[in-house]
């Protein structure tokens with residue numbers, strides 16, 4: 001695949017691996033709304049790590065475009081303000097992910113993201129599934145998160161939406177020192193090799209990029 005840009009080549013490799021591993025292992029779905037969006041959902045907690053490491057190895061240090069990544073729960077989606085969210089998640093109910101309210105002004109966020117994309121940034125989501133979850137629930141959560149993004153930020157054409165099992169190191173998706181992460185979890189920010197920000201000033205930080 002010599003003519004494709006690196007990220008596309010990596011995506012091709014990843015997609016191929018996902019197809020090979022599909023069935024009990026991996027599920028990979030292209031986002032129906034936007035053909036440029038890569039929607040990757042790893043359902044196999046044991047094998048996902050190997051695939052993620054492979055993905056990182058193929059991409060790190062060679063990607064030209066800087067990427068701005070967003071966590072969802074507690075960063076742009078107010079999951080923890082949904083009444084009864086924890087017992088519902090424990091009962092493998094996806095309702096709290098649907099009910100979560102946006103945490104910043106999404107008209108402004110969408111406008112800024114579209115502008116940054118025109119400036120050459122990639123825009124992505126890296127989100128964990130629920131802490132205690134069956135493979136089926138992981139899958140349902142990933143689909144719900146994807147639908148939430150489509151509902152609340154319909155004009156944003158995500159370059160990648162990645163939902164990984166709870167606890168997966170997000171730094172696996174940091175491909176250059178300029179890559180940005182917005183995340184409410186200190187451990188994710190501390191483990192990030194690029195630039196990591198808490199959730200207090202998302203819009204202001206984006207305006208300054």
Ligand SMILES: [Mg+2]
Pocket residue numbers: 071072073074075183184185
């Ligand atoms: Mg979070």
